[in-house]
Each structure stands twice: as C-alpha cells, then as structure tokens.
Amino acid sequence: MRGAAKGFRVTLRRFFAPKETQRYPEEKPALPERSRGPFELTFDPVSGKPLCTSCGWCTRICPVEAIKVDYVEAISGVMYSAADEPTLAVSEAEAEAEAIDEAALQSILDGYDESRGGLIVTLQEIQERFGYLPRRAMRLASERTGLPLPKIYGLVTFFHQFLLEPPAKTTVFVCRGTSCRVRGGKSVLRRVQRELGDIGVDEKTADNEFYLRTFPCVGECSHSPIIGIRDEYHGRLSRGGIRRLLKEKA
C-alpha cells in the first residue's frame, strides 16, 4: 500500500515537472565541439563560384576516409597543383608549445603491440604519462603503426576519455547517462557549474584549477547522479556535498 502511494507521488510530480522532450525542428540541440555533421558544397553569394578550392584537405582529415574530391573545372575554375597540397608539418610555435619528453614517448611507442589491445592501449599510456595526447605523439603513433593520422584522430575523438589539450589540474566529470538524467543530473551539472564560477562544459576555470567535462555514462547507475573527480566516482551528492567535494579536491 505504501509502495503504491509512492508510485502515485512520483507520477504526479513528473506531471508538473518540466519535460525532457526536445521540440526538435524548433529547438536545435547544442552540438559538441567535436561533432562532425554532413558537408555540402557552398557557393560564394557574389561570384556564384564554389567556395571549395578542391584542396583535398577534407579527404585527409576525414577519420573514416569517406570523402573523395573529384575536380571538375566547370565548377571550380581554379586549379591547384600538387605543390599546393597542405603538408602535415608542424609549425615551429606548435612544436615549441609541445616540448615533451621524447624519450618517454618513444619508449611507450616501442611497447606498441597489436596482440595486447594495440593502439588504444598505447594511447592510454601516452595520456597517462602526459595528461593528454600531444599532436606529436599522435604523429609518431601514426608512423609507428602505419595507420593514417586522420584514422588516429577519428579514434581519439570517438572515445571520450582522450584529451587533445593539456587538462587543468583537476578534471571534473558529470555523468549524462539516462539514469543520472532522470535522477537530477542536470541540476547537479548546473550546481557544479555555479560552484566553478559559471563555466561551460568542456571549459576550464580561469585559474586553471578545474576542467569541467561530461561523460555519456559511467555505468554506476545505482548511485546516480554521478560526479567523477580525478579517478573517483561520487554519487547522490547534496548541494553542500558537491561544494565540499570540489573544495577538498582542489
């Protein structure tokens, strides 16, 4: 009898609570920075010429090698020679910014072994050592494994755990899984954002102390909503609990 009453309370509360439905054509979802959508040939509104110069960069960067550029003079009107093709050379500034321990990187890459998980394990080891995946590391990994760089980029951006730039001192994850969402994950995210000075998702705090990210699902649904901080998961935190946790780990 008490159980049934509980159920009625839940449904009634849901009745008045805001709804989860996204009114799609009117309300577009905010796409993550790394999302890749379909592409189209756009034209210069003034000249009417296509903005594509058939440079071929897109075919290189596409992680699944789905793009092939066929050059048709009637459309383009501009011809590029092979010499114009962009190269993967790193600019000096970039190389300087990525002053990394080459020897350590090389020894990790030497341990690459297809039979024990292959590239993902190697990349995990690199991230463990450097905190993120430096460009140079990915380039060397491409040479070591023989996989094209775009493939590696595709793999790295597919898994949420890989970071492409140095993280802040502490990374905070908020889970966005279904269970967490139903149990108030959204307000937990808002709470964390407020505690960190109203930063957005995938942003760092000004003092470079915290890096806020979201996670698709951490599989700890019985404790949802989940906050991950460093390598720990914390579930069912109160407002005060969130503040205390962030202070403690700062």
Add this chain to the structure above:
Amino acid sequence: MIERIAFTFLLALVLVLVSALVNTMLERRLMAFMQSRLGPNRHGPWGMAQPLADALKLLGKEAVIPRGVERLPYLAAPILAFLPSVLVLIATPLSSRFQIEDINLGLVYVVAVGSLTVFGVLLAGASSDNKYSLIGGMRAAAQMLSYEVPMLLSLAVVGLLAGSLSLSAVVRAQNIPFAFIQPLAFFVYLAAATSEMNRTPFDFNEAESELTTGYITEYSGMRFAFFYLAEYAGLTVNSILIATLFLGGPRGPFEAGPLWLALKVLFLTFIFIWVRSTLPRIQVHKLTSFSWKLLVPVSLLNVVYTASVVTLSSAPRLLAIAPASLLALVALGVAFSRRGRSLTAMRRAVQ
C-alpha cells in the same frame, strides 16, 4: 415515438463519440506528461487535432476480414462492445433539467446494459480464430465474474442511501455526495469500474505484453477503431456514472448544471489516467482473489450495515455511516498491505 427514440439515440451517440475522441487525446497527453514527455503536440493548437488525424487514418485503412473467422459474430462484436456506452448515457441526468430518459429503475438498467460490453469482447475473442483473441475473450468473461459482484453490492448501498433506484432520485438525494457518506462503497466501485473498463492494473483481456492485444488482435481499420472508441467512451461513461452515483452528478455549490458534471468527469478521468500511468498490470488470478476474498465480504457487510442504519436509526446518515465506512476502508488497506508483507516474509524464508 420512433422519432423520439431515434433522436435520443443519436444525441447519446454524438456525445459518446465526441467524448471518446477527447479522451484519446487526454490520455495520450496526460500520460506523456506523467512520463516526462510531451506527447502528440503537432496537429492544431496543443495537438488537439490529433484525434481527427487518427480517425482519418483509420478510415482510410483496409478493413481486413481474416480467413477462418466466424463472420457474423466477428462483424457484430465491435458494435456490441460500443453500444452499451451509448445506452448507459441515455439514463443518466446530465443537468438538473436535462436527462435523455429518466428510467425509474435506472440503477438496474445501467448495470444490466453496461455489462453487455463483455459480450462484445467475448464474441470477438471466440470468433477470431486466434488463440490470443480467445484467451483475451475468456479472460474478459472470467474478470466480469470478479468485479460485477462487488460493483452491484456498492450500487445496492447507493440505492439504500437514496431510497430509490432512479438515477435522478439518486442525484436529488445527495445533499452530501455519497462519496463522503460511503467512502468504502466509492472505493470499491472505483476499483470495479477500472476493471470493467479493462484499464490497468486490470487490463487482462488486452494485455499487450502477454496477448499481443488480446481480443482485438484480428481487427483492423474501422472495426478496430470501434473497439478503441468503446474503451474511451467507456472511460467517459463510467466517469459520468461514478460522478452521478457518488459525487452528486450535476449538482454543485450553486446552480446545478452540466458544467459541474463536466468538471467531476474530468477529475475522475484524470484519476483513471493517473492510475494507468502508475500501476503495472497485476496477475490475472490476483483480481479474482482480491475481489472474492476482500471486496465481496467487505461490501456485503457494508450493505447489511447501511441497510440497518437506514431502517433503524433516525440519526443523520452521515454521522452514523461515514466513520464506520472510512474505518472499514482503512482496515481494508491495512489488511491488503499486511498480506503483501507476510508474502514477502514467506518468500524470504523460502530463500
């Protein structure tokens, strides 16, 4: 005479059809809201044109008659399931001045006609030549044996309190709505009505997860729509009946009228939708045991008690009956949850 009958019938038919359409919309939207969704909101303001779109779609569908069905009962079943809603509506007072037909045995008539729906369901199940349909139909028949008795017993209580079997007299007798004088009978009737409408937690004869859609399985197009309409018309008609029997019908704080009735019906419809989106379907045999072991004996005692108070005592009925009825209702709830607890304890002991 014939003109009058035709007019009466037509009026009730229109009322039932309109309310059924409104109900499909209400149910889909309200249930969606209770599940953190928005529900159909694309056609017309707030999605209100959705039922029209549904109706158009169903009209355009091919009416398939599967091979192997028994044609006459198969074709008659949807109409038979739908008709009782219209017939019940004829006898209920819709305002203090307007009642299509005031039958002096209204209570008896309403029960007699209302339970005809089951025949439609049973016929559909038996004639469809499909095991799911057959099981659905048989379940409907078995289910009726469970809910009809406590339903009648709580109607008897209403009759005793009103001192008459005419529905307009029942309304006139409710200076205080009977739901307050007899919460026990009110609750029993609500449970029985949920069962009569085949709504969760008692939707055994459709039981999508067990029987595909039970007795409707072999129906398509407009014939399917008729069953669908029958269910949603049943929702309104049962709500009107409950409002009439227990909530004072069209009477309100001032000026009795259809507005009060409409508000009460909306409230009851909300309750039924709320129940549907909260409770899962119980096991088939549980309804039988719940009904025969709890509802029937309690309702029988209730009838005896109410009858003795009405005939013997000169004290105001509210004071004499309401506390006892409320107490019995609470005891019923406690007994029910106790039993659940002892069952869990037993299961634990076995493990």
